[in-house]
Amino acid sequence: MTAPEVLRVEDLESGYGEMQVLWGVNLRVPERSIVVVLGPNGAGKTTTLRSIMGIVRPWKGKIVFKGQDVTMLKPHEKVARGLSLVPEGRHLFPELTVEENLLLGAYTRLGKENPSDTLELVYNLFPRLKERRQQKAGTMSGGEQQMLAIGRALMSKPSLLMLDEPSQGLAPKIVRDIMETLERLRDEWRLTILLVEQNIAQSLKIADYAYILEQGRIVLEGPAEEVAKREDLVRAYLGI
Amino acid sequence: MPDLNLLVASIISGLLIGAVYGIATVGLNLIFGVLRIVNVGHGAFIMLGAYLAFIVYTSLGLPPLLGVVAGLAVGAVLGLIIYYLVIRYLHDAPELATLLATFAIGILIQELVKAVMGPDSRGFVWNPLAAYEFEIFGYKPSSFQILAALSSLALLAFLYVVIYRTRLGLAIRAVVQDREGAMVVGIDVERIYAASFALGIMVTVASGAILAAYLQTGIHPYMGEIYTLKGFVIAVMGGLGSIPGAFIAGVLFGLFENVSYLLLAGIEGVQPLVLTRSIAFLLLLLILLVKPTGLMGR
Numbered sequence: 316m317t318a319p320e321v322l323r324v325e326d327l328e329s330g331y332g333e334m335q336v337l338w339g340v341n342l343r344v345p346e347r348s349i350v351v352v353l354g355p356n357g358a359g360k361t362t363t364l365r366s367i368m369g370i371v372r373p374w375k376g377k378i379v380f381k382g383q384d385v386t387m388l389k390p391h392e393k394v395a396r397g398l399s400l401v402p403e404g405r406h407l408f409p410e411l412t413v414e415e416n417l418l419l420g421a422y423t424r425l426g427k428e429n430p431s432d433t434l435e436l437v438y439n440l441f442p443r444l445k446e447r448r449q450q451k452a453g454t455m456s457g458g459e460q461q462m463l464a465i466g467r468a469l470m471s472k473p474s475l476l477m478l479d480e481p482s483q484g485l486a487p488k489i490v491r492d493i494m495e496t497l498e499r500l501r502d503e504w505r506l507t508i509l510l511v512e513q514n515i516a517q518s519l520k521i522a523d524y525a526y527i528l529e530q531g532r533i534v535l536e537g538p539a540e541e542v543a544k545r546e547d548l549v550r551a552y553l554g555i
Numbered sequence: 556m557p558d559l560n561l562l563v564a565s566i567i568s569g570l571l572i573g574a575v576y577g578i579a580t581v582g583l584n585l586i587f588g589v590l591r592i593v594n595v596g597h598g599a600f601i602m603l604g605a606y607l608a609f610i611v612y613t614s615l616g617l618p619p620l621l622g623v624v625a626g627l628a629v630g631a632v633l634g635l636i637i638y639y640l641v642i643r644y645l646h647d648a649p650e651l652a653t654l655l656a657t658f659a660i661g662i663l664i665q666e667l668v669k670a671v672m673g674p675d676s677r678g679f680v681w682n683p684l685a686a687y688e689f690e691i692f693g694y695k696p697s698s699f700q701i702l703a704a705l706s707s708l709a710l711l712a713f714l715y716v717v718i719y720r721t722r723l724g725l726a727i728r729a730v731v732q733d734r735e736g737a738m739v740v741g742i743d744v745e746r747i748y749a750a751s752f753a754l755g756i757m758v759t760v761a762s763g764a765i766l767a768a769y770l771q772t773g774i775h776p777y778m779g780e781i782y783t784l785k786g787f788v789i790a791v792m793g794g795l796g797s798i799p800g801a802f803i804a805g806v807l808f809g810l811f812e813n814v815s816y817l818l819l820a821g822i823e824g825v826q827p828l829v830l831t832r833s834i835a836f837l838l839l840l841l842i843l844l845v846k847p848t849g850l851m852g853r
């Protein structure tokens with residue numbers, strides 16, 4: 316598998332205050348693929364994505380994005396370069412309308428470009444958001460809010476979309492919809508996706524490659540279908 | 556029972572000073588809403604604005620309300636300097652540290668002004684439209700006072716436009732609602748903090764120039780302290796962090812202060828000025844009992 320890589324994480328170490336969470340994480344995300352990171356609660360999945368995004372400062376290691384070292388850039392600089400994150404818990408702007416939330420997703424381009432083309436694309440992907448464009452984000456259902464969070468992340472026209480447990484707390488039917496959307500984004504939008512999940516079955520079905528993270532270290536990796544075959548092992552790692 | 560004319564007159568004067576109280580508090584609430592910092596030095600910035608009006612009038616010979624414009628300019632520079640020199644290092648510091656830091660900044664400004672302008676009370680009279688002055692129910696506001704109240708509305712409109720009609724304002728609202736959300740859409744949160752702090756200080760200094768129209772006892776370096784206190788009361792009354800809340804609460808506060816003064820003055824053996832102050836707190840307690848987050852607090 317030698318597709319050019321969009322993101323490479325090398326020996327990443329990070330944490331909060333004195334407490335180290337990540338102990339040398341290595342990841343590769345090839346162009347136009349879906350890479351999933353699985354792991355139990357507290358393994359450091361969110362910390363990994365937040366470190367890649369620059370919300371948490373990496374302690375050691377290297378983050379290479381589209382061939383450039385972006386390790387120490389600020390989040391807004393990374394967004395401008397094409398990284399985008401759908402954070403755990405969504406972090407929408409509850410008092411703003413759906414459309415204002417989406418326009419804020421294009422914040423780094425506002426004033427320079429007209430975001431209305433991207434807005435139309437997002438509305439095509441999620442017609443439901445178009446129906447609700449004037450509704451306040453905070454008053455929508457969990458599934459709609461997750462669509463909005465994904466739509467907002469797409470508004471910056473990213474080349475890498477990262478998602479932190481988008482299926483959390485949603486009904487199985489909606490989880491399937493979201494997974495299908497991610498496949499569409501890879502196949503039709505030609506996006507590259509780094510997905511963090513706890514839903515093993517659903518995410519391994521759409522992913523190309525999988526990593527298992529445990530206590531801040533990668534303990535298993537491989538093509539998704541092979542990892543899926545060793546589901547007993549994965550379950551043991553994830554403690555379920 | 557005081558006569559009706561006096562009552563109406565004190566309602567009108569209460570509304571006028573209330574508009575000024577309102578605008579003198581929105582900056583405090585803007586800074587709290589965005590940065591979650593209580594600016595204990597708030598009154599010193601108001602005092603600075605009052606001196607600007609005084610200087611613009613007595614030294615430059617220009618209308619004192621141009622002190623509003625000077626206040627916006629001085630506030631912008633001062634706000635940015637204070638932010639980058641002090642405030643930005645305090646994001647993760649304990650609350651007491653930010654309280655002490657802003658308290659110290661307030662004292663520093665007071666002492667600097669005292670060193671430059673002297674400790675004495677200064678005053679001036681400006682009444683450009685004296686010829687058109689009118690009387691309502693025996694009350695005769697000076698044209699300075701009326702223009703001042705109108706200026707506070709203009710300043711409020713300015714703030715509204717910045718916050719609801721510009722890209723910067725959209726970013727400010729985003730940071731208030733969800734800081735991490737703001738980060739992931741690519742907002743430079745640090746810059747928004749700096750801009751919001753500066754904007755809050757701008758409006759506060761400018762409001763001091765407006766307040767100068769209402770200062771019976773003149774302008775002096777320590778005059779700001781009472782406005783820090785009133786500012787806190789009004790801010791909590793309106794709902795911490797809410798800009799419209801601060802303005803509405805300011806108007807109510809002015810109204811209440813004036814009318815209660817009048818009513819108290821009618822009672823034999825009562826010192827109205829002293830009691831008015833505790834009555835204002837009574838109003839605060841009543842509002843908080845009904846709505847613990849303040850009039851427009853979330």
Ligand SMILES: Nc1ncnc2c1ncn2[C@@H]1O[C@H](COP(=O)(O)OP(=O)(O)OP(=O)(O)O)[C@@H](O)[C@H]1O
Pocket residue numbers: 331334336354355356357358359360361362363403513
């Ligand atoms: N802001 C923070 N400050 C201090 N410690 C934190 C913070 N966020 C997370 N941690 C700690 O870091 C460790 C890893 O947390 P992280 O959120 O990265 O795990 P996770 O794999 O995303 O878990 P989950 O599946 O529950 O979302 C945990 O022990 C957690 O308590």
Ligand SMILES: [Mg+2]
Pocket residue numbers: 360361362403479
């Ligand atoms: Mg997590």
